[in-house]
Amino acid sequence: MKPFGIIGRKLLLWFVLVAIVPLTVVGLRSLNLARQAVMRETFLHMEAVAGYKQDQVENWLLERSADLNLLASDPRIRNRNPGDLERQQEMQAWLRIWRENTVGFDRVEVVNSEGRVELAVGSPQLIHPDGSAASPAEWAQAATNAGISRFSPVEYHPELGTWMEIALPVASAMGQPAGWVVGRVTLSRSLDPMLLDSTGLGRTGQTYLVDARQIMLTRSRFMDHPEPGTHRMHSAAIDSALAGREGSGIYTGWEGEPVLGAWRYLPAANWALIGEMSQAEALAEVGELQRNWLVISAVTLVAAFIVVAVITRSLSHPILRLADAARRISRGDLGALTGIRRSDEIGTLAQSFDQMAAALAVSRQYLERSYQDLIAAERRLVQSEKLAAIGELVASVVHELRNPLSSIKMNLKMLARKLPAEGTVSESLSIAQDQVLRLERMLTQILDYAKPVALNPVPSDLRDLLRQALESQGELVESAGVQVEWDVPDGLPPVTVDQELMGQALINLVRNAVQAMAPSGGKLRLSARVADSRELVLEIADTGPGISEAQRERMFEPFYTTRLVGTGLGLPNARKAVELHRGRLEVAGREGDGTTARIIIPLGNGHA
Incomplete structure (x- = not known):
């Protein structure tokens, strides 16, 4: 992430305006005041030195004149x-x-x-x-x-x-x-010893005499200076002093460098006395102060960059994480959370955002379930309308079929009483009677599938209903050589179901599983659990041949069966019963790997 985003640049700008600019203004003002104070003190000092040297030279001239006066x-x-x-x-x-x-x-x-x-x-x-x-x-x-x-x-x-x-x-x-x-x-x-005394003049200061011809009369304290009396000197201070004025100021010295000096006029000899010091030395303390100020300003600016970078990262990083989480949520990933754990306002915002995302996820799950319920209800409504129409037709057809079938059944019974118990004719008659009974069962299942169902829901223990379904198929389980694995815990929460309808659905599923493993046998596993504290899941799993992809697509179609015996209404009737209780029936499995039927009933489901 870049150290400075838009927020960082704005923070840096405000920091510069609030801190750096005032610091610069105050620093420059302080440096200017310090410069003025140092120059004022230097001028006073140089004037004092020039005045002292003037007194010495004038006293010396007076003393020499007085000595000659005594002699004269x-x-x-x-x-x-x-x-x-x-x-x-x-x-x-x-x-x-x-x-x-x-x-x-x-x-x-x-x-x-x-x-x-x-x-x-x-x-x-x-x-x-x-x-x-x-x-x-x-x-x-x-x-x-x-x-x-x-x-x-x-x-x-x-x-x-x-x-x-x-x-x-x-x-x-x-x-x-x-x-x-x-x-x-x-x-x-x-005079040289007097003027070469550099007490209070630092490293570059000196005093010297110049006559009216602007010839330097006394020796310089610096070795590279020409001999006195051999060269002329010119400066604003010399001109002013020889004009009879005294004062102090900054001017260009005879060497071409700026100096701070004071000058006096000695009228008795028509000389100029000059005391001066390099401006660089005079303002050395101000220069040191300026360097310290520049260092402090640079350190402050670097510190400002660091502080702004830290603050920017502290502010921008969680904001970017919030923006990323918002983009992910906009793409449908309602599980996107910021993961920000802070105790400040940004932490409060992130926590509220995460709570909002969690609430949206819950709402979406609720909407998905509601949508599935709506689709199921719509499917049930369509199915009910279809079944109602078909039911009227089927009821009429079944009624018309049952009348002759009843007559056939009654005549077969009369023939069975008159014929001997053994013989080919008696055996054929018995087969005919079995087929008549099979036709009656088929007509009953068709009528049950087509007719509307009126539920009678009561709080029930699905553990008991599953055990009763298993017991009703005990003879089939034993003849098929199937081993039963029971994994249904005690204390399952009760569900409100129509016990007869749900019990018949369980019987159909257990029978289908056992028949899939007959006659070679296998293992039948019955289990139950509570999922997400909202649903009760029952599983009936077998180790039979499994189901193919083509079979999975058609398994819930009425009258579809892969066995020679059967109506193909077991699974459709079972799904109808489960969906009437606002549940779902799912069948999973692969060819050669067994099949698992899963009933999912919402807790506190009620009925459709």
Whole structure:
């Protein structure tokens, strides 16, 4: 049977509508809410990280500016005399000590207003690729004009990495510009450790600095990234930060992958600080939740298929059995039952169906019996009408025959008294008298068969009637050498019959059975039983020569006989008597295998 019939498909559709669709809607809604919540929390986290890194970088810039401010305001710097060599040597030593005690500067220079270096301590002066020495130049002049510290553009050196200089103007004791103090810092030693700290940034997160030229200033935490100061970077976050805005969002990172990031602008150095994390990592928990939801949905769908298949089989199988039983009943097989044993509504329906089928079977049996009774009654009616017509004719003929036959019989008796007891004439006379008696019996049987019968039914024991019939034929049984087998139990239920008529029918059947086995003998079996609590069955069976097919077709015809002696009215009279009691007379047997006469009388039969 298919796992899904029409009922199964409808159940599956309803299950999908009632369970799967809401589960899908709720799941997608939950995933969307979870995604929004994770993104909101990630944005807050990245903004916090960017803000923290911004504070660190700005504090670092302020500290370096403050250190140079202390140096620029020192009276020894302000009142220096380049022509006093001894004084210059003392200041050189003092400046060296100051640099060593100050964090972050690789080289410190004191530059006069003409741009010439008067004092310098720390690492050697850097030489540009074109052979020129690095000097404050124009950007430092801006510090003098503004009176505040200024930061040089970040440069890249193959040995130092990224570096920049901070310049602060120096005023003389008279308040006139007297040059600058310039401090060189290496970002790879100072800012890189701050920004490479990936605490709270997962596997893909990082923070970095970009200047106004969109050149990355600090090292990436990933080994495959180019060296800082050597390449430009572009993203929506960098553009927004360099435009002086701060915020957070999803954008395409410099590697072309979507990222969640936050950005800040550092106005003091005109830098952008970017903190970002791969979107895939940020939403990893949502992805895991989505995979779990897909697994749950798939399991639910598979479970739905299994449940629907089981329910469909539970519902469809008995329905199909009911339909099959209904088709068999429609073809006439009223014994077709569903065989369903369940305690639910389908079981109740199947039980009612089986009860209906059983009731139909009983009704059909009753109708068949009624039909047979009707056919038998019709046959009896036709037979009665025929017999009534024949009876009038036969009665007239028998009456006309009996008168001369009586005269012949009386004259034969008179002759018998006058003739001697012995001699040929006396023997012939005796034969004539026997034939006259035989003619009288034949006329009596013909008259009995043709005339209507008025029944006198009384409750009777067929066991007694069968025994009386057997005893009436005792002399014939003994002379034929027949053994009798009696299998009639005590306690048979009584039947209402005309004892004389039924007794004569039994006598005819016993006589026929005994005569069939004469003179070689055989076994006569008399039995009785109750069938289906509705009928009493008597059987008279012999072991004689049996009957042929041609004899079976004509055995109930009046005057048909296979013996030289007899009228051929024994079986017709017996069947007439049985059918008058609403019973049946059946004769079975095969040639060479004996014959069985079976009388079937309904219990509580009454009479026709």
